[in-house]
Amino acid sequence: MASVNPNDRKGWNKPGPAHIPAPSFWPPGLALGIVLLVWGPALEYVVWWVLVAAGGLLIVFSLGGWILDIRNELRSRDE
Numbered sequence: 001m002a003s004v005n006p007n008d009r010k011g012w013n014k015p016g017p018a019h020i021p022a023p024s025f026w027p028p029g030l031a032l033g034i035v036l037l038v039w040g041p042a043l044e045y046v047v048w049w050v051l052v053a054a055g056g057l058l059i060v061f062s063l064g065g066w067i068l069d070i071r072n073e074l075r076s077r078d079e
Helices: 026-043 048-078
Strands: none
Touching: 026 048
């Protein structure tokens, strides 16, 4: 069976390589922040607000870092 060159067919082209983003620690940081935010009030410790504050800060920093990573990756792809 002869192989068919996709460039020989009208409207077809050879697909480019798939883009895989670089590994990042921001998604696990975001997940940990959400867990701390939920566990704080659920555990009913005297210092539950510390867990809530730590979770909230971790969520903000992780989300911000992840967004900056995505923006930098898109910017470097466009150049």
